[in-house]
Amino acid sequence: MSAKFDSYQKRRLQSSYLSVVISIALVLFIVGILGLVLLKSTSVANRVKEKVAITLFIKDKVTQKQIKTFRESLLKEEFTKKAIYTSKERAAKIYSKEIGEDFLEFLGKNPLKNGIDIYLKAAFVTPEKMQEIETRFLKNAFVADVSYDKPLIKLLTKNIQRISFWLFVLSAFCGLVAMILINSSIRLSVYSKRFNIKTMQMVGATKSFIRRPFIWRSIKLGMIGAILSLIGLAVVIYYIDKKIPALALLEDYVSLSVLVGGVLLSAFIITWISTFFATQRFLNLKTDELYY
Structure with missing residues:
Protein backbone atom coordinates (compact mmCIF):
# COMPACT_ATOMS: atom_id res chain seq x y z
CA MET A 1 0.00 0.00 0.00
CA VAL A 48 14.45 53.11 -43.27
CA LYS A 49 16.13 56.05 -41.51
CA GLU A 50 19.49 55.26 -43.09
CA LYS A 51 17.94 55.54 -46.56
CA VAL A 52 17.16 59.22 -45.93
CA ALA A 53 19.73 61.58 -47.45
CA ILE A 54 20.64 65.19 -46.86
CA THR A 55 22.05 66.82 -50.01
CA LEU A 56 24.80 69.41 -50.00
CA PHE A 57 24.87 71.48 -53.19
CA ILE A 58 28.45 72.59 -53.94
CA LYS A 59 29.32 76.06 -55.24
CA ASP A 60 30.51 76.22 -58.86
CA LYS A 61 33.88 77.74 -57.94
CA VAL A 62 34.87 74.69 -55.86
CA THR A 63 37.35 72.47 -57.73
CA GLN A 64 37.09 68.68 -58.08
CA LYS A 65 40.11 68.25 -55.84
CA GLN A 66 38.47 70.34 -53.13
CA ILE A 67 35.23 68.38 -53.52
CA LYS A 68 37.12 65.11 -53.10
CA THR A 69 38.83 66.36 -49.94
CA PHE A 70 35.51 67.70 -48.63
CA ARG A 71 33.79 64.34 -49.23
CA GLU A 72 36.58 62.49 -47.43
CA SER A 73 36.16 64.79 -44.45
CA LEU A 74 32.40 64.08 -44.46
CA LEU A 75 33.04 60.33 -44.27
CA LYS A 76 34.92 60.90 -41.00
CA GLU A 77 31.97 62.66 -39.37
CA GLU A 78 30.19 60.70 -36.61
CA PHE A 79 26.78 61.17 -38.26
CA THR A 80 27.79 59.90 -41.73
CA LYS A 81 26.82 56.41 -42.88
CA LYS A 82 27.99 57.06 -46.44
CA ALA A 83 28.54 60.05 -48.72
CA ILE A 84 27.90 59.85 -52.48
CA TYR A 85 29.12 62.53 -54.88
CA THR A 86 27.01 63.33 -57.94
CA SER A 87 28.39 65.67 -60.58
CA LYS A 88 26.05 68.19 -62.18
CA GLU A 89 26.51 66.42 -65.54
CA ARG A 90 25.34 63.13 -64.09
CA ALA A 91 22.51 64.88 -62.26
CA ALA A 92 21.39 66.39 -65.58
CA LYS A 93 21.29 62.95 -67.22
CA ILE A 94 19.27 61.52 -64.34
CA TYR A 95 16.80 64.42 -64.41
CA SER A 96 16.45 64.24 -68.21
CA LYS A 97 15.65 60.53 -67.92
CA GLU A 98 13.03 61.22 -65.25
CA ILE A 99 11.19 63.90 -67.27
CA GLY A 100 11.63 62.05 -70.57
CA GLU A 101 13.40 64.82 -72.48
CA ASP A 102 16.75 66.61 -72.58
CA PHE A 103 16.09 69.95 -70.86
CA LEU A 104 19.64 71.12 -71.67
CA GLU A 105 18.69 71.52 -75.37
CA PHE A 106 16.34 74.44 -74.76
CA LEU A 107 18.10 75.88 -71.68
CA GLY A 108 21.47 75.93 -73.38
CA LYS A 109 23.35 75.41 -70.12
CA ASN A 110 23.28 73.17 -67.07
CA PRO A 111 21.63 75.00 -64.13
CA LEU A 112 22.25 72.12 -61.72
CA LYS A 113 25.07 71.97 -59.21
CA ASN A 114 27.49 69.32 -58.05
CA GLY A 115 26.11 67.61 -54.98
CA ILE A 116 27.00 65.25 -52.19
CA ASP A 117 24.29 63.05 -50.71
CA ILE A 118 25.01 62.30 -47.04
CA TYR A 119 23.22 59.20 -45.75
CA LEU A 120 23.06 59.62 -41.99
CA LYS A 121 23.30 57.02 -39.24
CA ALA A 122 19.88 56.17 -37.81
CA ALA A 123 20.49 57.97 -34.49
CA PHE A 124 20.92 61.30 -36.33
CA VAL A 125 17.76 61.07 -38.46
CA THR A 126 15.56 63.32 -36.33
CA PRO A 127 14.18 66.79 -37.12
CA GLU A 128 16.35 68.42 -34.43
CA LYS A 129 19.66 66.79 -35.35
CA MET A 130 19.15 67.24 -39.10
CA GLN A 131 18.36 70.90 -38.50
CA GLU A 132 21.67 71.22 -36.63
CA ILE A 133 23.51 69.58 -39.53
CA GLU A 134 21.78 71.86 -42.03
CA THR A 135 22.67 74.98 -40.04
CA ARG A 136 26.29 73.85 -39.76
CA PHE A 137 26.79 73.21 -43.48
CA LEU A 138 25.01 76.38 -44.61
CA LYS A 139 27.96 78.18 -43.01
CA ASN A 140 30.48 76.09 -44.94
CA ALA A 141 32.43 77.96 -47.63
CA PHE A 142 31.99 75.11 -50.17
CA VAL A 143 28.22 74.68 -49.73
CA ALA A 144 25.71 76.71 -51.75
CA ASP A 145 22.58 75.11 -50.28
CA VAL A 146 21.37 72.19 -48.16
CA SER A 147 18.29 70.16 -49.03
CA TYR A 148 16.30 67.34 -47.42
CA ASP A 149 12.66 66.41 -47.03
CA LYS A 150 11.70 68.02 -43.70
CA PRO A 151 8.00 66.94 -43.68
CA LEU A 152 9.07 63.35 -44.41
CA ILE A 153 11.57 63.36 -41.51
CA LYS A 154 8.95 64.71 -39.09
CA LEU A 155 6.36 62.15 -40.23
Missing part, protein backbone atom coordinates in the same frame (compact mmCIF):
# COMPACT_ATOMS: atom_id res chain seq x y z
CA SER A 2 2.84 2.34 0.93
CA ALA A 3 4.66 1.57 -2.33
CA LYS A 4 1.54 2.40 -4.33
CA PHE A 5 1.11 5.67 -2.48
CA ASP A 6 4.75 6.61 -3.03
CA SER A 7 4.39 5.78 -6.73
CA TYR A 8 1.25 7.90 -6.93
CA GLN A 9 2.98 10.81 -5.19
CA LYS A 10 5.97 10.53 -7.52
CA ARG A 11 3.74 10.59 -10.62
CA ARG A 12 1.83 13.52 -9.21
CA LEU A 13 5.08 15.41 -8.55
CA GLN A 14 6.39 14.66 -12.04
CA SER A 15 3.10 15.85 -13.52
CA SER A 16 3.41 19.06 -11.49
CA TYR A 17 6.97 19.63 -12.75
CA LEU A 18 5.90 18.93 -16.33
CA SER A 19 3.06 21.45 -16.11
CA VAL A 20 5.48 24.07 -14.76
CA VAL A 21 7.95 23.44 -17.61
CA ILE A 22 5.20 23.57 -20.27
CA SER A 23 3.73 26.77 -18.78
CA ILE A 24 7.12 28.45 -18.69
CA ALA A 25 7.98 27.30 -22.23
CA LEU A 26 4.68 28.53 -23.73
CA VAL A 27 4.76 31.88 -21.95
CA LEU A 28 8.42 32.54 -22.80
CA PHE A 29 7.76 31.52 -26.41
CA ILE A 30 5.07 34.21 -26.71
CA VAL A 31 7.26 36.76 -24.95
CA GLY A 32 10.14 35.77 -27.24
CA ILE A 33 8.00 36.35 -30.34
CA LEU A 34 7.06 39.81 -29.08
CA GLY A 35 10.68 40.50 -28.21
CA LEU A 36 11.70 39.50 -31.73
CA VAL A 37 9.07 41.83 -33.22
CA LEU A 38 10.28 44.67 -30.99
CA LEU A 39 13.94 44.10 -31.89
CA LYS A 40 13.30 43.73 -35.62
CA SER A 41 10.97 46.73 -35.71
CA THR A 42 13.85 48.81 -34.34
CA SER A 43 16.20 47.29 -36.92
CA VAL A 44 13.74 47.91 -39.78
CA ALA A 45 13.14 51.47 -38.57
CA ASN A 46 16.90 52.10 -38.55
CA ARG A 47 17.19 50.76 -42.10
CA LEU A 156 8.87 59.30 -40.15
CA THR A 157 10.08 60.18 -36.64
CA LYS A 158 6.52 60.57 -35.33
CA ASN A 159 5.34 57.23 -36.75
CA ILE A 160 8.40 55.31 -35.54
CA GLN A 161 8.01 56.73 -32.03
CA ARG A 162 4.32 55.85 -32.00
CA ILE A 163 4.86 52.26 -33.21
CA SER A 164 7.79 51.74 -30.81
CA PHE A 165 5.73 53.01 -27.87
CA TRP A 166 2.80 50.66 -28.48
CA LEU A 167 5.09 47.70 -29.13
CA PHE A 168 6.84 48.45 -25.84
CA VAL A 169 3.51 48.68 -23.99
CA LEU A 170 2.33 45.38 -25.52
CA SER A 171 5.63 43.67 -24.66
CA ALA A 172 5.52 45.02 -21.09
CA PHE A 173 1.93 43.80 -20.68
CA CYS A 174 2.80 40.33 -21.99
CA GLY A 175 5.85 40.28 -19.74
CA LEU A 176 3.61 41.01 -16.75
CA VAL A 177 1.17 38.28 -17.79
CA ALA A 178 4.15 35.92 -18.20
CA MET A 179 5.29 36.65 -14.66
CA ILE A 180 1.78 36.05 -13.28
CA LEU A 181 1.32 32.75 -15.14
CA ILE A 182 4.75 31.38 -14.28
CA ASN A 183 4.34 32.55 -10.69
CA SER A 184 0.99 30.72 -10.44
CA SER A 185 2.49 27.48 -11.80
CA ILE A 186 5.42 27.63 -9.38
CA ARG A 187 3.16 28.47 -6.42
CA LEU A 188 1.09 25.37 -7.16
CA SER A 189 4.28 23.30 -7.32
CA VAL A 190 5.48 24.67 -3.97
CA TYR A 191 1.96 24.28 -2.49
CA SER A 192 2.18 20.50 -2.94
CA LYS A 193 5.27 20.55 -0.70
CA ARG A 194 3.89 22.83 2.00
CA PHE A 195 3.82 20.09 4.67
CA ASN A 196 7.44 19.18 3.94
CA ILE A 197 8.36 22.86 4.34
CA LYS A 198 6.63 23.10 7.70
CA THR A 199 8.15 19.79 8.91
CA MET A 200 11.67 20.98 8.06
CA GLN A 201 10.96 24.26 9.82
CA MET A 202 9.71 22.48 12.95
CA VAL A 203 12.93 20.44 13.26
CA GLY A 204 15.02 23.61 13.25
CA ALA A 205 15.95 24.18 9.59
CA THR A 206 16.51 27.85 8.69
CA LYS A 207 14.37 29.60 6.10
CA SER A 208 17.26 30.00 3.67
CA PHE A 209 18.15 26.30 4.00
CA ILE A 210 14.53 25.27 3.29
CA ARG A 211 14.18 27.72 0.45
CA ARG A 212 17.41 26.84 -1.39
CA PRO A 213 16.42 23.45 -2.95
CA PHE A 214 13.04 24.83 -4.05
CA ILE A 215 14.68 27.81 -5.75
CA TRP A 216 17.29 25.70 -7.53
CA ARG A 217 14.66 23.21 -8.68
CA SER A 218 12.47 25.99 -10.05
CA ILE A 219 15.45 27.59 -11.81
CA LYS A 220 16.28 24.23 -13.43
CA LEU A 221 12.67 23.84 -14.55
CA GLY A 222 12.75 27.44 -15.81
CA MET A 223 15.90 26.79 -17.84
CA ILE A 224 14.35 23.66 -19.37
CA GLY A 225 11.25 25.68 -20.26
CA ALA A 226 13.43 28.47 -21.69
CA ILE A 227 15.37 26.00 -23.86
CA LEU A 228 12.11 24.51 -25.18
CA SER A 229 10.81 28.00 -25.97
CA LEU A 230 14.08 28.85 -27.77
CA ILE A 231 13.76 25.70 -29.88
CA GLY A 232 10.25 26.83 -30.85
CA LEU A 233 11.53 30.34 -31.60
CA ALA A 234 14.36 28.90 -33.73
CA VAL A 235 11.83 27.01 -35.86
CA VAL A 236 9.67 30.13 -36.29
CA ILE A 237 12.68 32.35 -37.11
CA TYR A 238 13.98 29.82 -39.66
CA TYR A 239 10.55 29.61 -41.32
CA ILE A 240 10.13 33.42 -41.46
CA ASP A 241 13.66 33.83 -42.82
CA LYS A 242 12.86 31.42 -45.64
CA LYS A 243 9.56 33.13 -46.45
CA ILE A 244 10.74 36.74 -45.97
CA PRO A 245 14.52 36.77 -46.64
CA ALA A 246 14.54 40.59 -46.76
CA LEU A 247 14.27 40.65 -42.96
CA ALA A 248 17.62 38.79 -42.73
CA LEU A 249 16.65 37.29 -39.36
CA LEU A 250 19.39 34.64 -39.35
CA GLU A 251 22.03 37.24 -40.22
CA ASP A 252 21.09 39.60 -37.39
CA TYR A 253 23.38 38.07 -34.76
CA VAL A 254 22.99 40.99 -32.36
CA SER A 255 19.17 40.71 -32.18
CA LEU A 256 19.35 36.91 -31.92
CA SER A 257 21.89 37.15 -29.08
CA VAL A 258 19.74 39.69 -27.24
CA LEU A 259 16.67 37.48 -27.75
CA VAL A 260 18.37 34.32 -26.43
CA GLY A 261 19.90 36.18 -23.49
CA GLY A 262 16.59 37.88 -22.70
CA VAL A 263 14.62 34.59 -22.66
CA LEU A 264 17.18 32.81 -20.45
CA LEU A 265 17.51 35.78 -18.10
CA SER A 266 13.71 36.16 -17.87
CA ALA A 267 13.35 32.47 -17.00
CA PHE A 268 16.01 32.75 -14.29
CA ILE A 269 14.70 35.96 -12.70
CA ILE A 270 10.99 35.07 -12.79
CA THR A 271 11.45 31.55 -11.39
CA TRP A 272 13.82 32.78 -8.68
CA ILE A 273 11.54 35.59 -7.52
CA SER A 274 8.35 33.49 -7.76
CA THR A 275 9.83 30.59 -5.78
CA PHE A 276 11.31 32.90 -3.15
CA PHE A 277 7.96 34.52 -2.36
CA ALA A 278 5.99 31.27 -2.70
CA THR A 279 8.18 29.46 -0.15
CA GLN A 280 8.24 32.57 2.05
CA ARG A 281 4.46 32.49 2.21
CA PHE A 282 4.32 28.89 3.44
CA LEU A 283 7.20 29.47 5.83
CA ASN A 284 5.20 32.23 7.49
CA LEU A 285 1.99 30.19 7.79
CA LYS A 286 0.96 28.52 11.01
CA THR A 287 0.54 24.72 10.96
CA ASP A 288 -3.28 24.80 11.12
CA GLU A 289 -3.35 27.28 8.19
CA LEU A 290 -1.68 24.76 5.84
CA TYR A 291 -5.02 22.97 5.32
CA TYR A 292 -6.72 26.01 3.79
Whole structure:
Protein backbone atom coordinates (compact mmCIF):
# COMPACT_ATOMS: atom_id res chain seq x y z
CA MET A 1 0.00 0.00 0.00
CA SER A 2 2.84 2.34 0.93
CA ALA A 3 4.66 1.57 -2.33
CA LYS A 4 1.54 2.40 -4.33
CA PHE A 5 1.11 5.67 -2.48
CA ASP A 6 4.75 6.61 -3.03
CA SER A 7 4.39 5.78 -6.73
CA TYR A 8 1.25 7.90 -6.93
CA GLN A 9 2.98 10.81 -5.19
CA LYS A 10 5.97 10.53 -7.52
CA ARG A 11 3.74 10.59 -10.62
CA ARG A 12 1.83 13.52 -9.21
CA LEU A 13 5.08 15.41 -8.55
CA GLN A 14 6.39 14.66 -12.04
CA SER A 15 3.10 15.85 -13.52
CA SER A 16 3.41 19.06 -11.49
CA TYR A 17 6.97 19.63 -12.75
CA LEU A 18 5.90 18.93 -16.33
CA SER A 19 3.06 21.45 -16.11
CA VAL A 20 5.48 24.07 -14.76
CA VAL A 21 7.95 23.44 -17.61
CA ILE A 22 5.20 23.57 -20.27
CA SER A 23 3.73 26.77 -18.78
CA ILE A 24 7.12 28.45 -18.69
CA ALA A 25 7.98 27.30 -22.23
CA LEU A 26 4.68 28.53 -23.73
CA VAL A 27 4.76 31.88 -21.95
CA LEU A 28 8.42 32.54 -22.80
CA PHE A 29 7.76 31.52 -26.41
CA ILE A 30 5.07 34.21 -26.71
CA VAL A 31 7.26 36.76 -24.95
CA GLY A 32 10.14 35.77 -27.24
CA ILE A 33 8.00 36.35 -30.34
CA LEU A 34 7.06 39.81 -29.08
CA GLY A 35 10.68 40.50 -28.21
CA LEU A 36 11.70 39.50 -31.73
CA VAL A 37 9.07 41.83 -33.22
CA LEU A 38 10.28 44.67 -30.99
CA LEU A 39 13.94 44.10 -31.89
CA LYS A 40 13.30 43.73 -35.62
CA SER A 41 10.97 46.73 -35.71
CA THR A 42 13.85 48.81 -34.34
CA SER A 43 16.20 47.29 -36.92
CA VAL A 44 13.74 47.91 -39.78
CA ALA A 45 13.14 51.47 -38.57
CA ASN A 46 16.90 52.10 -38.55
CA ARG A 47 17.19 50.76 -42.10
CA VAL A 48 14.45 53.11 -43.27
CA LYS A 49 16.13 56.05 -41.51
CA GLU A 50 19.49 55.26 -43.09
CA LYS A 51 17.94 55.54 -46.56
CA VAL A 52 17.16 59.22 -45.93
CA ALA A 53 19.73 61.58 -47.45
CA ILE A 54 20.64 65.19 -46.86
CA THR A 55 22.05 66.82 -50.01
CA LEU A 56 24.80 69.41 -50.00
CA PHE A 57 24.87 71.48 -53.19
CA ILE A 58 28.45 72.59 -53.94
CA LYS A 59 29.32 76.06 -55.24
CA ASP A 60 30.51 76.22 -58.86
CA LYS A 61 33.88 77.74 -57.94
CA VAL A 62 34.87 74.69 -55.86
CA THR A 63 37.35 72.47 -57.73
CA GLN A 64 37.09 68.68 -58.08
CA LYS A 65 40.11 68.25 -55.84
CA GLN A 66 38.47 70.34 -53.13
CA ILE A 67 35.23 68.38 -53.52
CA LYS A 68 37.12 65.11 -53.10
CA THR A 69 38.83 66.36 -49.94
CA PHE A 70 35.51 67.70 -48.63
CA ARG A 71 33.79 64.34 -49.23
CA GLU A 72 36.58 62.49 -47.43
CA SER A 73 36.16 64.79 -44.45
CA LEU A 74 32.40 64.08 -44.46
CA LEU A 75 33.04 60.33 -44.27
CA LYS A 76 34.92 60.90 -41.00
CA GLU A 77 31.97 62.66 -39.37
CA GLU A 78 30.19 60.70 -36.61
CA PHE A 79 26.78 61.17 -38.26
CA THR A 80 27.79 59.90 -41.73
CA LYS A 81 26.82 56.41 -42.88
CA LYS A 82 27.99 57.06 -46.44
CA ALA A 83 28.54 60.05 -48.72
CA ILE A 84 27.90 59.85 -52.48
CA TYR A 85 29.12 62.53 -54.88
CA THR A 86 27.01 63.33 -57.94
CA SER A 87 28.39 65.67 -60.58
CA LYS A 88 26.05 68.19 -62.18
CA GLU A 89 26.51 66.42 -65.54
CA ARG A 90 25.34 63.13 -64.09
CA ALA A 91 22.51 64.88 -62.26
CA ALA A 92 21.39 66.39 -65.58
CA LYS A 93 21.29 62.95 -67.22
CA ILE A 94 19.27 61.52 -64.34
CA TYR A 95 16.80 64.42 -64.41
CA SER A 96 16.45 64.24 -68.21
CA LYS A 97 15.65 60.53 -67.92
CA GLU A 98 13.03 61.22 -65.25
CA ILE A 99 11.19 63.90 -67.27
CA GLY A 100 11.63 62.05 -70.57
CA GLU A 101 13.40 64.82 -72.48
CA ASP A 102 16.75 66.61 -72.58
CA PHE A 103 16.09 69.95 -70.86
CA LEU A 104 19.64 71.12 -71.67
CA GLU A 105 18.69 71.52 -75.37
CA PHE A 106 16.34 74.44 -74.76
CA LEU A 107 18.10 75.88 -71.68
CA GLY A 108 21.47 75.93 -73.38
CA LYS A 109 23.35 75.41 -70.12
CA ASN A 110 23.28 73.17 -67.07
CA PRO A 111 21.63 75.00 -64.13
CA LEU A 112 22.25 72.12 -61.72
CA LYS A 113 25.07 71.97 -59.21
CA ASN A 114 27.49 69.32 -58.05
CA GLY A 115 26.11 67.61 -54.98
CA ILE A 116 27.00 65.25 -52.19
CA ASP A 117 24.29 63.05 -50.71
CA ILE A 118 25.01 62.30 -47.04
CA TYR A 119 23.22 59.20 -45.75
CA LEU A 120 23.06 59.62 -41.99
CA LYS A 121 23.30 57.02 -39.24
CA ALA A 122 19.88 56.17 -37.81
CA ALA A 123 20.49 57.97 -34.49
CA PHE A 124 20.92 61.30 -36.33
CA VAL A 125 17.76 61.07 -38.46
CA THR A 126 15.56 63.32 -36.33
CA PRO A 127 14.18 66.79 -37.12
CA GLU A 128 16.35 68.42 -34.43
CA LYS A 129 19.66 66.79 -35.35
CA MET A 130 19.15 67.24 -39.10
CA GLN A 131 18.36 70.90 -38.50
CA GLU A 132 21.67 71.22 -36.63
CA ILE A 133 23.51 69.58 -39.53
CA GLU A 134 21.78 71.86 -42.03
CA THR A 135 22.67 74.98 -40.04
CA ARG A 136 26.29 73.85 -39.76
CA PHE A 137 26.79 73.21 -43.48
CA LEU A 138 25.01 76.38 -44.61
CA LYS A 139 27.96 78.18 -43.01
CA ASN A 140 30.48 76.09 -44.94
CA ALA A 141 32.43 77.96 -47.63
CA PHE A 142 31.99 75.11 -50.17
CA VAL A 143 28.22 74.68 -49.73
CA ALA A 144 25.71 76.71 -51.75
CA ASP A 145 22.58 75.11 -50.28
CA VAL A 146 21.37 72.19 -48.16
CA SER A 147 18.29 70.16 -49.03
CA TYR A 148 16.30 67.34 -47.42
CA ASP A 149 12.66 66.41 -47.03
CA LYS A 150 11.70 68.02 -43.70
CA PRO A 151 8.00 66.94 -43.68
CA LEU A 152 9.07 63.35 -44.41
CA ILE A 153 11.57 63.36 -41.51
CA LYS A 154 8.95 64.71 -39.09
CA LEU A 155 6.36 62.15 -40.23
CA LEU A 156 8.87 59.30 -40.15
CA THR A 157 10.08 60.18 -36.64
CA LYS A 158 6.52 60.57 -35.33
CA ASN A 159 5.34 57.23 -36.75
CA ILE A 160 8.40 55.31 -35.54
CA GLN A 161 8.01 56.73 -32.03
CA ARG A 162 4.32 55.85 -32.00
CA ILE A 163 4.86 52.26 -33.21
CA SER A 164 7.79 51.74 -30.81
CA PHE A 165 5.73 53.01 -27.87
CA TRP A 166 2.80 50.66 -28.48
CA LEU A 167 5.09 47.70 -29.13
CA PHE A 168 6.84 48.45 -25.84
CA VAL A 169 3.51 48.68 -23.99
CA LEU A 170 2.33 45.38 -25.52
CA SER A 171 5.63 43.67 -24.66
CA ALA A 172 5.52 45.02 -21.09
CA PHE A 173 1.93 43.80 -20.68
CA CYS A 174 2.80 40.33 -21.99
CA GLY A 175 5.85 40.28 -19.74
CA LEU A 176 3.61 41.01 -16.75
CA VAL A 177 1.17 38.28 -17.79
CA ALA A 178 4.15 35.92 -18.20
CA MET A 179 5.29 36.65 -14.66
CA ILE A 180 1.78 36.05 -13.28
CA LEU A 181 1.32 32.75 -15.14
CA ILE A 182 4.75 31.38 -14.28
CA ASN A 183 4.34 32.55 -10.69
CA SER A 184 0.99 30.72 -10.44
CA SER A 185 2.49 27.48 -11.80
CA ILE A 186 5.42 27.63 -9.38
CA ARG A 187 3.16 28.47 -6.42
CA LEU A 188 1.09 25.37 -7.16
CA SER A 189 4.28 23.30 -7.32
CA VAL A 190 5.48 24.67 -3.97
CA TYR A 191 1.96 24.28 -2.49
CA SER A 192 2.18 20.50 -2.94
CA LYS A 193 5.27 20.55 -0.70
CA ARG A 194 3.89 22.83 2.00
CA PHE A 195 3.82 20.09 4.67
CA ASN A 196 7.44 19.18 3.94
CA ILE A 197 8.36 22.86 4.34
CA LYS A 198 6.63 23.10 7.70
CA THR A 199 8.15 19.79 8.91
CA MET A 200 11.67 20.98 8.06
CA GLN A 201 10.96 24.26 9.82
CA MET A 202 9.71 22.48 12.95
CA VAL A 203 12.93 20.44 13.26
CA GLY A 204 15.02 23.61 13.25
CA ALA A 205 15.95 24.18 9.59
CA THR A 206 16.51 27.85 8.69
CA LYS A 207 14.37 29.60 6.10
CA SER A 208 17.26 30.00 3.67
CA PHE A 209 18.15 26.30 4.00
CA ILE A 210 14.53 25.27 3.29
CA ARG A 211 14.18 27.72 0.45
CA ARG A 212 17.41 26.84 -1.39
CA PRO A 213 16.42 23.45 -2.95
CA PHE A 214 13.04 24.83 -4.05
CA ILE A 215 14.68 27.81 -5.75
CA TRP A 216 17.29 25.70 -7.53
CA ARG A 217 14.66 23.21 -8.68
CA SER A 218 12.47 25.99 -10.05
CA ILE A 219 15.45 27.59 -11.81
CA LYS A 220 16.28 24.23 -13.43
CA LEU A 221 12.67 23.84 -14.55
CA GLY A 222 12.75 27.44 -15.81
CA MET A 223 15.90 26.79 -17.84
CA ILE A 224 14.35 23.66 -19.37
CA GLY A 225 11.25 25.68 -20.26
CA ALA A 226 13.43 28.47 -21.69
CA ILE A 227 15.37 26.00 -23.86
CA LEU A 228 12.11 24.51 -25.18
CA SER A 229 10.81 28.00 -25.97
CA LEU A 230 14.08 28.85 -27.77
CA ILE A 231 13.76 25.70 -29.88
CA GLY A 232 10.25 26.83 -30.85
CA LEU A 233 11.53 30.34 -31.60
CA ALA A 234 14.36 28.90 -33.73
CA VAL A 235 11.83 27.01 -35.86
CA VAL A 236 9.67 30.13 -36.29
CA ILE A 237 12.68 32.35 -37.11
CA TYR A 238 13.98 29.82 -39.66
CA TYR A 239 10.55 29.61 -41.32
CA ILE A 240 10.13 33.42 -41.46
CA ASP A 241 13.66 33.83 -42.82
CA LYS A 242 12.86 31.42 -45.64
CA LYS A 243 9.56 33.13 -46.45
CA ILE A 244 10.74 36.74 -45.97
CA PRO A 245 14.52 36.77 -46.64
CA ALA A 246 14.54 40.59 -46.76
CA LEU A 247 14.27 40.65 -42.96
CA ALA A 248 17.62 38.79 -42.73
CA LEU A 249 16.65 37.29 -39.36
CA LEU A 250 19.39 34.64 -39.35
CA GLU A 251 22.03 37.24 -40.22
CA ASP A 252 21.09 39.60 -37.39
CA TYR A 253 23.38 38.07 -34.76
CA VAL A 254 22.99 40.99 -32.36
CA SER A 255 19.17 40.71 -32.18
CA LEU A 256 19.35 36.91 -31.92
CA SER A 257 21.89 37.15 -29.08
CA VAL A 258 19.74 39.69 -27.24
CA LEU A 259 16.67 37.48 -27.75
CA VAL A 260 18.37 34.32 -26.43
CA GLY A 261 19.90 36.18 -23.49
CA GLY A 262 16.59 37.88 -22.70
CA VAL A 263 14.62 34.59 -22.66
CA LEU A 264 17.18 32.81 -20.45
CA LEU A 265 17.51 35.78 -18.10
CA SER A 266 13.71 36.16 -17.87
CA ALA A 267 13.35 32.47 -17.00
CA PHE A 268 16.01 32.75 -14.29
CA ILE A 269 14.70 35.96 -12.70
CA ILE A 270 10.99 35.07 -12.79
CA THR A 271 11.45 31.55 -11.39
CA TRP A 272 13.82 32.78 -8.68
CA ILE A 273 11.54 35.59 -7.52
CA SER A 274 8.35 33.49 -7.76
CA THR A 275 9.83 30.59 -5.78
CA PHE A 276 11.31 32.90 -3.15
CA PHE A 277 7.96 34.52 -2.36
CA ALA A 278 5.99 31.27 -2.70
CA THR A 279 8.18 29.46 -0.15
CA GLN A 280 8.24 32.57 2.05
CA ARG A 281 4.46 32.49 2.21
CA PHE A 282 4.32 28.89 3.44
CA LEU A 283 7.20 29.47 5.83
CA ASN A 284 5.20 32.23 7.49
CA LEU A 285 1.99 30.19 7.79
CA LYS A 286 0.96 28.52 11.01
CA THR A 287 0.54 24.72 10.96
CA ASP A 288 -3.28 24.80 11.12
CA GLU A 289 -3.35 27.28 8.19
CA LEU A 290 -1.68 24.76 5.84
CA TYR A 291 -5.02 22.97 5.32
CA TYR A 292 -6.72 26.01 3.79
